[in-house]
Amino acid sequence: MRAWFAQHRAAVASALRRLWSAPLNTLLSLLAIGIALTLPAAGFVLLDNLRDVGRSASGVQQLSLFLTVEAGKKDVAEIESRLARTVRGKWRFVARDEALKRLQASEGMAEIVASLPRNPLPDAFIVEPAEAAPEELEALKKTIAAWPKVAHVQLDSAWIKRFDAFLRLGRLAVTLLAAIFAAGLVAVTFNTIRLQVLSQAAEVEVARLIGATDAFVRRPFYYFGALQGALGGLLAFALVAGGLRLLAGPVAELAALYGGRFALAGPGWSAAAGLVLAGAGLGWLGAQLSVSLSLARAEP
């Protein structure tokens, strides 16, 4: 057990020494790996932010129920009692005067509203059903539309569905991108490890002649690949976090111009851990492939 530990520690130390002994090569490899991981990581972070935008815009599904313009207080009470009977969930009554006032408050609308001869807006209910399954909402919409004095029922979920579909597509695209770059990372590691094996040929030969096992010979190369990948992952995290930091200010300004409040969420610590682990795992894989091929050829 102690021997096992000592051997692994020696292998890690040797891998670190090799990384350190050729700083320019190491830096270039790290850049290649870091950038390969940065692009898909940035894609995932942006998609996460977009999803948050979608959620904050409308986390719950809504039905907007518009009455006819001539509907009176009695009709409103009638609709309210029907809602109480059929819908599980919340609703809120928006009186036509209140709606007009809100419209007036909106940017650039005050003059338009003032120029209107009379209030064109109907009374309305905003309904938030407890069950949000698309088919049930669709059925509910049909039921309500058949009630008296109901002019129009609008299901405010269509755009959410479209947005979701768009996000799914984006996610798929970024996943494909990630797979391609992962293959690239394995290839980069494969190549650097191949060069390592060539430059360490004397050591490998001597070690074998004096009783090194296959595992002993391979271990430093595996650690080298994994360390290089992990450092590349760390670099990717720094690039994504730095890039988002630069974008955060302008994005918040843009959101403010549209009268909203939105802050870009950066990658969290779990994303950092994920990137480092992914880099290490892929580096290890590349090293394994490379060492197996290079050493099989050097077999005495």
Add this chain to the structure above:
Amino acid sequence: MILASGLTKRYPGGHEAVREISFEISAGEMVFITGHSGAGKSTLVKLIAAIERPTAGSLVVNGQNLAALRKSALPYLRRHFGLVFQDQKLLFDRSVLDNVLLPLQIVGLPRREAVRRAQAALDKVGLLAREKARPIALSGGEQQRLAIARAVVNRPTVLLADEPTGNLDAAAALEVLEIFESFHRVGVTVVVATHDSQWIERYRPHVLRLDHGRLLAA
């Protein structure tokens, strides 16, 4: 200890470097393998060290038949040997001490203990003062002694050397052979391949004389 019978090594292309050799080396013996250049000395050393595999015949070392040994068992067998090569095979990218530490790292000895033993081995060959030097800075004789320190640091039962005095002047060669003799005296089996027969008088070893791959009667 080492028992060969009908040992033959044929290289691809048909050249028979060693032909039907039989001999026995007992534990603790000092053995010289002599013969002209190309007689098969190096091949015989490589066969004993399990670097080459016999084409025919059997070779039993420490009770294990090398011809039938699994590849995964080779590293553990080699740890019983201390090997000194004709071209030393020192690693020039690290210090003298680190060269001697390598066999101990391979068996996973803790660093502190390994350094202690490596320094003891360097002391034995008179190189302790040079432990921080690079092998390239050593003279030919010193490099050969460094190779010996690396070979013996793991306390092998058999010390195998291929032309260890090949590139050395008489004084340096004598130093190297004196070191081998000292290991022989403490019970290590020492097998030295050399074309130089002038030392036989001095050490009176068990001699295996090769000629064109065959063993001549002593």
